[in-house]
Amino acid sequence: MIEILSASMTACVLLVGIHAYFGIHVLSRGIIFIDLALAQTAALGVAVSYMFGYEPQSTGSYLFALIFAVLGSILMTLTRVVKGRVNVEALIGIIYILATALTILALDRAPHGSETMKALFNGNLLWLTWPEIGKTAVIYALVGIFHFIFRERFLNLSLEGRGSLLWEFLFFLSFAVVITSSVHVGGILIVFSYLIIPALVSGLFAKGIGQRLLISWSFGIIVSLAGLILSYRLDLPTGALVVALLSLSFFAVLAVGYRRKE
Numbered sequence: 644m645i646e647i648l649s650a651s652m653t654a655c656v657l658l659v660g661i662h663a664y665f666g667i668h669v670l671s672r673g674i675i676f677i678d679l680a681l682a683q684t685a686a687l688g689v690a691v692s693y694m695f696g697y698e699p700q701s702t703g704s705y706l707f708a709l710i711f712a713v714l715g716s717i718l719m720t721l722t723r724v725v726k727g728r729v730n731v732e733a734l735i736g737i738i739y740i741l742a743t744a745l746t747i748l749a750l751d752r753a754p755h756g757s758e759t760m761k762a763l764f765n766g767n768l769l770w771l772t773w774p775e776i777g778k779t780a781v782i783y784a785l786v787g788i789f790h791f792i793f794r795e796r797f798l799n800l801s802l803e804g805r806g807s808l809l810w811e812f813l814f815f816l817s818f819a820v821v822i823t824s825s826v827h828v829g830g831i832l833i834v835f836s837y838l839i840i841p842a843l844v845s846g847l848f849a850k851g852i853g854q855r856l857l858i859s860w861s862f863g864i865i866v867s868l869a870g871l872i873l874s875y876r877l878d879l880p881t882g883a884l885v886v887a888l889l890s891l892s893f894f895a896v897l898a899v900g901y902r903r904k905e
Contacts, residue, residue: 648871651768651881654776655867658829658837661783661821663859664790666842667852668801668814674731677719678838680739681815681822682831684715686763687742689826690749693759709823715742716815723811765882766830769874779824786817798852829882836886837863840893847896866892 662678669677688711689704697703718738722731750760790797797814800806825834841859849855870885877884 648769648875650771650773650776651871652868654768654771654779654828655871655885656864657776657780657783658825658833659841659860659863659867661787662825662834662837663841663845663856663863664787665818665821666838666859667845667855668797669838670842670846671801674722674735675839676732676735676739678818678822679831679835680735680742681712681715681719681819682826682834683739683742683746685709685712685819685823685826686831687711687746687749688823689763690746690759694749705823705827708826709820712819712823713816716812716819719815720808720812723808762830763826764831765880766826766828766833768829768833768871768881768885771828775828779828782820782824786821789817832886833882836889840889844893844896862892862896863889 665678669675685708688708691711692701692704692707695703695707697707715738719735722734725731725734746760746763793810793813796806796810800810800814822834825837829837841863842855844862845855845858848858866888867885870888871881873879873888874881874884
């Protein structure tokens, strides 16, 4: 079983590793649904590429998804400009529903459109190949190195709201690159769950970035591996089961923490 699931387990570790970091940024900024909106714009790119004859896991499909995600990152950057005039979360919600509606329209007349839509949401964790994981690992590593080098600028943006519009764009651009790869690997539901839930759990126990990262990584990896094993043994959809376990585990941790405070 370990041999069969080894690629999927590695993918989960990679996903948790990069998304827990971005999740702390997102929660600090108070823009919870921004990853969902960016993931959906990437999914729209996949849907459009499908109309042009590209298969969902092809290089052409990835490039379309990246282009649309970059366009989405530009829109996210501009939310800072209109922040004083409109509710940013509402604006992000509109971007999400627009991208979702256009994705449905793009796939409506396409052959196997419903199956493609399902794959975009649930991902392909159990059937990943090592070359796919290797490419994803390289992309995540490059983004991680970029953020490590300029960590003070990005932390100032997220924690203190200080920084230029250029660095705001670079943050969202790097985020879009990660999201594009993540949607291809894990699907929209996994992307949102890995970004928000581990970061929320870590926020219950720690304030420092280093401590929060360690808690987020530990929680996300343990629950994900349990979800993969259960999915394999029970023959259930992997993405949906991992998301359900992450959510239930969060509520369990929250309940235990609440009882200890009483």
